[in-house]
Structure formats: structure tokens, C-alpha cells
Amino acid sequence: MIDPGLTGVGAVVTGAGAGIGRAVAEDLARQGARLLLVARRTGPLEETAERIVAAGGLRPVVLAGDLAEPGAARRIANAARSELGGVGVLVNNAGQADPPGGALDEAGWQRSFELNFHVKRRLAQELRPDLEASRRGRVVNLVGLLEPTVVSAAQAAIAACRLWSKAFSREVAAAGVTVNCVAPGRIDSEQVRRHFPTPDSRARYAAAHVPAGRFGAPAEAAALVTFLCSARAAYLTGQTVAVDGGLQRHA
Numbered sequence: 271m272i273d274p275g276l277t278g279v280g281a282v283v284t285g286a287g288a289g290i291g292r293a294v295a296e297d298l299a300r301q302g303a304r305l306l307l308v309a310r311r312t313g314p315l316e317e318t319a320e321r322i323v324a325a326g327g328l329r330p331v332v333l334a335g336d337l338a339e340p341g342a343a344r345r346i347a348n349a350a351r352s353e354l355g356g357v358g359v360l361v362n363n364a365g366q367a368d369p370p371g372g373a374l375d376e377a378g379w380q381r382s383f384e385l386n387f388h389v390k391r392r393l394a395q396e397l398r399p400d401l402e403a404s405r406r407g408r409v410v411n412l413v414g415l416l417e418p419t420v421v422s423a424a425q426a427a428i429a430a431c432r433l434w435s436k437a438f439s440r441e442v443a444a445a446g447v448t449v450n451c452v453a454p455g456r457i458d459s460e461q462v463r464r465h466f467p468t469p470d471s472r473a474r475y476a477a478a479h480v481p482a483g484r485f486g487a488p489a490e491a492a493a494l495v496t497f498l499c500s501a502r503a504a505y506l507t508g509q510t511v512a513v514d515g516g517l518q519r520h521a
């Protein structure tokens with residue numbers, strides 16, 4: 271069996287204060303990765319760090335800030351270099367669905383493309399030299415399924431992210447860097463609970479749409495992300511992998 275090869279590897283995880291990002295941070299820490307965690311709110315980030323330390327992991331570096339602010343990608347890359355020494359893993363997890371029940375105005379479209387596409391692209395570009403230098407770089411972008419039923423800024427931005435990821439994966443493959451996307455279906459997170467606030471609303475949706483009959487747990491998405499970050503996935507690149515209990519319909 272191939273060793274996961276994550277011990278001591280520097281990893282940046284965005285959106286690590288909640289949901290899938292927190293579960294990814296905890297999973298990578300269990301594998302011995304050294305982490306830099308990013309989100310806007312300090313409290314939830316510190317809570318993720320405390321949970322990792324309580325479980326016996328190395329204390330992560332916490333960096334609070336809005337990824338969509340000008341210069342954020344450069345600041346994060348510089349902090350990762352100085353605090354972690356090198357970066358072998360980037361998990362571009364932070365992202366946002368359209369707000370429940372309303373058409374977006376122009377500013378909403380811009381915000382969605384910023385967070386769901388440009389932020390991820392910029393951070394990967396900033397860290398590209400470090401990922402290539404590691405000779406085992408991993409980029410995992412959290413995206414979403416592409417089966418639109420209504421016009422959605424987030425889905426359009428995710429489509430852009432998936433297309434760019436494919437092209438980027440081809441550019442960096444020779445340097446041992448893989449670039450993949452993970453598309454969650456319905457994972458029970460802070461964000462999903464804004465759309466499905468009660469157990470009943472989640473159960474009804476799952477019964478109607480999810481073949482597995484339930485929403486997934488953040489740890490179930492994190493397990494896939496960690497695998498893609500590991501040495502075991504060295505020959506897997508340019509892909510989008512769904513973790514969705516069978517929600518996606520097309521073969």
C-alpha cells in the first residue's frame with residue numbers, strides 16, 4: 271500500500287471554520303499535515319485549531335480575512351511560505367451558493383464569480399511555484415454539481431472553475447502537481463442549513479432527490495479531499511469527483 275505521504279506537508283485550507291473545510295483541516299491534520307487555515311471569522315477558525323490540537327495534531331496557523339479582498343491571495347501565499355516553510359497542498363474550499371430564493375443583482379453575480387472562481391484561481395497561481403517545487407503538489411477545488419434547473423451565478427462560476435481546473439492540471443502535471451475538483455451534493459454544513467433549516471426539510475429533500483436517502487456528513491466529503499491530496503492519488507488529475515449519495519443523475 272502507498273503511504274499517504276502527508277506527514278509534515280504544508281497545506282492551505284480556505285473556509286476552514288465550518289462545514290467541509292473544517293472536516294478537511296481535521297482530516298489532513300490526522301495525516302500529519304502542517305496547516306494554514308483561512309476564513310473571515312476568527313472564532314470558528316480558532317475552534318477548528320483547538321479541535322485539531324485536542325485530537326493530538328500540530329497547532330495550525332490561523333489567518334482571518336476575506337478571500338475576496340484585493341491582495342488576499344498574495345498575503346495568504348506569503349504567510350504560508352513564512353509560517354509553513356513550503357506548501358504542497360492547497361484546498362480551495364471556501365465558496366458560496368446563491369442566497370435562498372432570490373435572483374441576484376449585478377453585484378451578486380460579481381461576488382459569486384469572485385469567491386467561486388477567481389479567488390480559487392488566484393490562490394493556485396500564487397502558490398504554483400511552491401506546489402511545483404514540492405514535486406508532489408495537490409490542488410483540490412470544492413465546486414458543485416452541474417445540473418442547473420434555474421439560472422444560478424454560483425453554478426456558472428463553478429462551471430468556470432471546473433474548466434479552468436482541467437486546463438491548469440495539464441500545465442502543471444509534469445511538475446508532479448495534480449489539480450482536481452470535488453463536487454458535493456448535499457453535505458450537512460452551515461451553508462446547507464441556511465437552505466434546509468429544519469430536520470424535516472432535509473429529510474423531505476433527501477427522500478425525494480438523494481438515492482442514499484440522507485444528506486452527507488462533512489467528514490464524508492473530507493475523506494475524498496484527503497485521498498486526492500495524498501500520494502495515493504498521484505496519477506489522478508484534471509477530474510471532478512462527486513460525493514453526493516447518488517444525487518447527480520447523468521452517467
Ligand SMILES: NC(=O)c1ccc[n+]([C@@H]2O[C@H](COP(=O)([O-])OP(=O)(O)OC[C@H]3O[C@@H](n4cnc5c(N)ncnc54)[C@H](OP(=O)(O)O)[C@@H]3O)[C@@H](O)[C@H]2O)c1
Binds near residue numbers: 286288311366415453
Ligand atoms: N455543503 C454542500 O452540500 C455543498 C454543495 C455544493 C458545493 N459546496 C461547496 O463546498 C464548499 C464548502 O461548503 P460548506 O457547505 O462546507 O460551506 P460552509 O459551511 O458555508 O462553510 C464555508 C466556509 O468558508 C468561509 N468563507 C465563506 N466566504 C468566505 C470569504 N469571502 N473569505 C474567507 N472565507 C470565507 C466560511 O467562514 P466565514 O464565514 O467565517 O468566512 C466557512 O468557514 C463551498 O465551496 C461550497 O460552495 C458545498
